[in-house]
Amino acid sequence: MNDLVKIFIKSWLVDNVILIQFLALCPFIGMTSDTGKATGMGVATSFVMVLATAVTWPLYHFVLQPLGLEFLETLVFILVIAALVQLVEFYLKKSAPALYSSMGVYLALITTNCAILAVTLNSISYGYNFIESIVYALGTACGFLMSMVLMSGIRARLKSAPVPNFVKGTPILFVSAGLLSLAFGGFAGLIK
Amino acid sequence: MKKYWNIFVNGLLKENPLLVIMIGLCSSLAVTTKVTNGLGMGLAMTFVLLMSEIIISIFRKLIPDSIRIPIFIIVIASFTTIVDLLMQAYLPSLSEAMGVFIPLIVVNCIIMGRVESFASKHGPLESACDALGMGFGYLWVLCGISLVRELLGSGVFFGLQVIPEDSVITFFARAPGGFFVFGMFIAVTKALKNVRANRALAQKSKKTVAQNNGEAAK
Numbered sequence: 040m041n042d043l044v045k046i047f048i049k050s051w052l053v054d055n056v057i058l059i060q061f062l063a064l065c066p067f068i069g070m071t072s073d074t075g076k077a078t079g080m081g082v083a084t085s086f087v088m089v090l091a092t093a094v095t096w097p098l099y100h101f102v103l104q105p106l107g108l109e110f111l112e113t114l115v116f117i118l119v120i121a122a123l124v125q126l127v128e129f130y131l132k133k134s135a136p137a138l139y140s141s142m143g144v145y146l147a148l149i150t151t152n153c154a155i156l157a158v159t160l161n162s163i164s165y166g167y168n169f170i171e172s173i174v175y176a177l178g179t180a181c182g183f184l185m186s187m188v189l190m191s192g193i194r195a196r197l198k199s200a201p202v203p204n205f206v207k208g209t210p211i212l213f214v215s216a217g218l219l220s221l222a223f224g225g226f227a228g229l230i231k
Numbered sequence: 232m233k234k235y236w237n238i239f240v241n242g243l244l245k246e247n248p249l250l251v252i253m254i255g256l257c258s259s260l261a262v263t264t265k266v267t268n269g270l271g272m273g274l275a276m277t278f279v280l281l282m283s284e285i286i287i288s289i290f291r292k293l294i295p296d297s298i299r300i301p302i303f304i305i306v307i308a309s310f311t312t313i314v315d316l317l318m319q320a321y322l323p324s325l326s327e328a329m330g331v332f333i334p335l336i337v338v339n340c341i342i343m344g345r346v347e348s349f350a351s352k353h354g355p356l357e358s359a360c361d362a363l364g365m366g367f368g369y370l371w372v373l374c375g376i377s378l379v380r381e382l383l384g385s386g387v388f389f390g391l392q393v394i395p396e397d398s399v400i401t402f403f404a405r406a407p408g409g410f411f412v413f414g415m416f417i418a419v420t421k422a423l424k425n426v427r428a429n430r431a432l433a434q435k436s437k438k439t440v441a442q443n444n445g446e447a448a449k
Binding site: 058059060061062063064065068110111112113114117118121150151152153156157160161164205206208209210211212213214216217218220221223224 | 253254255256257258260261300301304305308309311312315316331334335337338339340343402405406407408409410411413414415417418421422
């Protein structure tokens with residue numbers, strides 16, 4: 040139990056997926072212009088992230104490993120993620136049209152979200168068991184959602200801030216992301 | 232010949248994937264703590280981009296439109312796996328330093344974007360030029376960022392210890408520094424662009440003023 044809590048805190052705060060590990064920067068810069076968008080993207084990504092880990096872990100350990108096909112993991116995992124995204128899209132379209140119309144746009148973009156592929160690959164290379172992998176994916180997903188929402192809040196403030204002309208637009212986003220990342224650096228050492 | 236050259240140069244600055252279009256950012260910030268890493272990542276990426284664009288532009292008329300995305304992904308993933316295995320075999324230390332970011336070339340938006348918007352519409356030769364242009368555009372920015380970060384963060388400049396170890400700014404070697412340096416790179420690019428646009432504007436207005444004067448004299 041203790042280990043699981045540690046994995047969760049580590050993947051959520053200490054090794055925050057966006058701010059410390061530099062994964063999934065495209066949605067972080069592209070989709071955080073307002074909080075609604077950022078939350079939608081964050082929830083959709085989190086959902087697929089946990090689901091993908093729950094599928095790829097058994098796939099690797101019960102299919103690829105016995106057959107000696109470990110070198111195909113990148114290829115197989117990305118196809119699994121692409122297929123999962125499609126399935127989730129179909130399912131939501133049929134059963135929850137309201138949710139689909141608010142989340143649908145983001146779903147298509149998730150396939151090329153590098154955080155998801157990284158989580159599935161890392162949970163294999165870190166040697167986690169199934170439960171640990173799920174907790175790791177959950178923690179990473181929470182970290183992703185939190186960073187997205189935080190960044191969208193900062194951007195709302197930036198709109199009315201007197202930004203020097205030189206860094207107006209995207210550069211100031213990176214500078215504020217850097218400051219946010221510096222703040223998250225404070226969590227280093229929380230988990231030994 | 233001019234046409235191919237133009238396609239190649241396009242990716243270097245005018246449509247630079249990192250500084251102007253701003254895609255494929257993740258790997259560019261994560262691996263650029265050292266120049267060797269930046270160089271390795273840039274070359275790996277260029278290779279995958281080049282091979283994927285060539286293959287896809289050769290088969291572009293055979294690929295059905297409705298399932299083109301999965302096919303692109305399979306092609307890209309195959310070349311990424313090749314690069315990953317080659318680097319593990321021949322450059323183990325570099326491969327270890329870059330870790331998960333080598334397999335993550337698969338989901339790099341630059342490749343998917345170029346394959347979708349360029350290679351699926353142009354011939355193999357043009358696609359190869361485009362891939363090389365975009366690849367080198369990515370490579371030089373990576374080298375630039377890692378040069379700054381390595382110099383300020385660990386005091387090393389092309390393998391030489393320039394700044395003594397106890398007076399380096401570790402901020403630049405760590406995550407926040409990556410964001411900061413990259414932001415500055417974009418700011419400088421934008422400033423240069425503005426200067427150029429202003430100069431063009433000034434020249435244009437000068438011309439029209441001269442024209443008006445000429446007409447007035449008539």
